[in-house]
Amino acid sequence: MPTDPPRICDYEGSPYRRAFWEDTDRRYEDAAERLALRSLLPPDGRRLVEIGAGFGRLIDEYRGYGEIILVDYARSMLADARQRIGDGATYVCADLYRLPFATGALDAAVQIRVLHHVEAVPEAIREVARVLAPGGSYILEFANKRNLKGIARWVLRRQSENPFDHRPHEFVPLNWNFHPSFVEAALADAGLHVRRRRAVSLFRAPFAKRALPAAMLARLDHVLGGPLGRCAPAPSQFVRAAQLTGRRSEALWRCPACGHEPLIAEQDGVPCPACARMWPIEDGIMMFRA
Template sequence: MKTTTIEEIPRCDYEGSRYQSEFWNEGRSYEDLAERIALKAMIPPRGRRIVEVGAGAGRLGDLYDGYDEIYLVDYAASQLEQAHARWGHDPRYRFVQGDIYSLPFPDGYFDTVVIVRVLHHVKELALALREVARITAPRGTYLTEFANKRHLKAMLRYLLKRGKAGENPFSLAPYEFVPLNIDFHPRYVYNALGEAGFWVQDERAVSFFRVPLLKKLLPAKMLARVDGWLQKPLQPLRITPSIFLRSYRPEAAGTGAEATGRWRCPNCHHAELIDMRQAVRCDQCGSIFPYQNGIYHFRANATE
């Protein structure tokens, strides 16, 4: 059987997309507020370094205020330009174009890693989580969201035999309902986190009221407040389209060394990169990663 290399994995490219203005600014206040309630309850409020991978336009950037260094990473430069326009005035924020499968940071670099609304674009979950575990400090926290395939509407559709082709909310297998949009079974995600070396500590079910009529009739703030009340007590039912997990990376033998540099080469994994004014250079493989308009461009294969 042919094995896929990291370069061959398809990515969901948001370059040039108007995701922030067309998705978040158009009737999604309830989802945004409900997600913030979950995140505020689950993210360790203070720390040295935090990174959000797949941060898009930096929608959630204000939640990281208790950290000394805040890294916003995204695959798409145009998303980061928007994030930079929002948060670039604060010197604690750094903007990094990078890839979840090969992140440009040394081992154990972050106290906290956050990933929200990204895993549904991740075709090779195990590989991505392995990389997330690598950059998480021993005893560090990984806060993630995933799209839940066994949400209430999917289960009803299935039981009434109205499901889409291939949709079975009770099976463990990921459900790719359109290319690079994948819903996961909670148990599948738990298993993948365990294999990557994480222990799940906390879970919240989020977005109980993602129903157009309800959102039209009731104010977003009110719906979000009630959502917040239900997130913990109704979590065991796991009937929401979105689930948030807080995992912990226990200290493993041979880890815990302080990283000496800030970067690791995404091409050759050399960890002693040279930070020049307008670029970061890897002397081991010759890659040059430009720094332009406040953004570090660390997508792999940027050789001279």
């Protein structure tokens, strides 16, 4: 029986940058995520991809990498990123379930604030594992349903969702919370090895954000987040997973429609000799959405 393809949370035309980050005070969350990323991501390498990069909020954290690739499904997000960042990155419009990268082509993959929009987590994680070279790192953030606040609310009967249930919980359409064991099982099934864990955004509450300056709160979050990583008490959980096997590819591109690799990029696009598709480059964005 054919199964339906996973639903996609399409951010095309969304005011995400302004509405979520600029019109609301999220300096604490931004600073806490940057500290976590800095401590988990190897500081340098050849090729890094951020999957679901949005407007490129975290680009400053990737300075040690030779090539930075920002992937997003929404072209408007990448256009915004390109306007802010310019030639400092390669912009790729693609679906995370069909990444247009050759097997073993990348040294690092980062995915922050994206998994909560992913319906088919095992498939998405397998695709990241495929594109990572041996020795490559995957820095993954996910929304953790088994956080302290969720547990307290469930015990007090203020929420019906059981935070200890391993199944993903779609709390509003196309937004899921995950049990840490579910995500770690998907990583293990994809052949990735979790090396480190961090609890992040322990103080995501208005009173805490009012009480202390964002930078200080983020620092405190960082000091506690490492030791607390294993028990995952925060609403956001970061992990670093390692790819240990496979073969490194010097070539970068693969056809997301037929899977042929390697593809060679030309001036105006990337042709696939196997299925005769031409993946165009439009306004500096490589268009790989099948």
